[in-house]
Amino acid sequence: MLKKIFKNNNDKAEMSFFDHLEDLRWHIIRSFFALVIFSIFGFIYTEEILDKIVFGPTNPNFPSYRILCALGRSVGLGDNLCITPVKTQFQNHLMVGQIMLQFRSAFIIGFVCAFPYIFWEFWRFVKPALKERELKGARGVIFWVSFQFFLGILFAYFLMAPFTINFLASYTVTTKAVNQFFIDDYFDLMTQIILGMGILFELPVLVFFLTKIGILTPQFLRSYRRHAIVVILVLAAIITPPDIVDQLIVFTPLYLLYEISIFISKRALRDREGKLAKEEKEVEEWS
Numbered sequence: 001m002l003k004k005i006f007k008n009n010n011d012k013a014e015m016s017f018f019d020h021l022e023d024l025r026w027h028i029i030r031s032f033f034a035l036v037i038f039s040i041f042g043f044i045y046t047e048e049i050l051d052k053i054v055f056g057p058t059n060p061n062f063p064s065y066r067i068l069c070a071l072g073r074s075v076g077l078g079d080n081l082c083i084t085p086v087k088t089q090f091q092n093h094l095m096v097g098q099i100m101l102q103f104r105s106a107f108i109i110g111f112v113c114a115f116p117y118i119f120w121e122f123w124r125f126v127k128p129a130l131k132e133r134e135l136k137g138a139r140g141v142i143f144w145v146s147f148q149f150f151l152g153i154l155f156a157y158f159l160m161a162p163f164t165i166n167f168l169a170s171y172t173v174t175t176k177a178v179n180q181f182f183i184d185d186y187f188d189l190m191t192q193i194i195l196g197m198g199i200l201f202e203l204p205v206l207v208f209f210l211t212k213i214g215i216l217t218p219q220f221l222r223s224y225r226r227h228a229i230v231v232i233l234v235l236a237a238i239i240t241p242p243d244i245v246d247q248l249i250v251f252t253p254l255y256l257l258y259e260i261s262i263f264i265s266k267r268a269l270r271d272r273e274g275k276l277a278k279e280e281k282e283v284e285e286w287s
Contacts, residue, residue: 152201
């Protein structure tokens with residue numbers, strides 16, 4: 001059984017369709033067990049995770065509030081960057097609401113923690129189908145995919161989430177209605193922001209591979225730079241209060257991410273063209 005689980009790349013490349021399905025099944029099983037193990041950890045420490053992490057942006061001593069306030073004062077902006085979190089009240093409207101919240105939070109924690117391993121299993125499955133040239137260009141892919149994912153999560157958690165939550169919690173159109181939120185709505189919002197940004201930060205890695213296989217070019221990214229700026233500005237305006245400083249805090253990293261993607265695409269295209277030219281030269285010499 002162990003030989004079946006850990007086959008080398010040459011064996012995998014020559015497997016039949018059903019052998020590939022069997023191999024995929026074992027990759028999924030191992031990923032599932034990793035997800036379960038980390039989810040158990042999240043289930044055991046649900047209260048600490050919810051109070052200190054998930055509901056962290058609602059606490060006055062949240063690190064981002066202290067750092068931004070100190071930064072604003074140090075650069076002469078006074079208290080413009082100081083944020084006092086809105087007092088929020090959360091309600092549970094379902095008999096099984098808190099039970100389901102515990103399972104959902106455990107699953108999300110499990111997925112985030114197990115993400116590098118899950119991607120590693122995915123990479124082991126697709127790796128035998130890649131050519132040697134493609135494998136050389138994909139060195140360090142597990143590290144970079146995991147790094148970008150966690151970088152996006154940290155950015156969303158410490159910057160986007162506090163602005164978004166405080167803006168939505170304080171937004172009112174009439175004094176007749178009091179803002180009181182369902183706990184599952186808050187959890188869903190946090191999940192969408194954090195996982196969404198974790199995936200969005202994979203843009204440079206995605207651009208690299210699309211350029212390597214000839215689907216994307218830096219010229220294409222440059223031609224749509226203005227469109228990207230408008231989209232990022234709209235996104236920053238939606239998730240932050242109507243304050244230009246707060247919008248710039250969100251806009252700047254996202255725009256830099258796009259520019260980094262252009263640079264990465266340029267490097268990947270140069271390497272691809274160089275290798276293709278080398279291969280063509282070798283073919284001409286042999287002929």
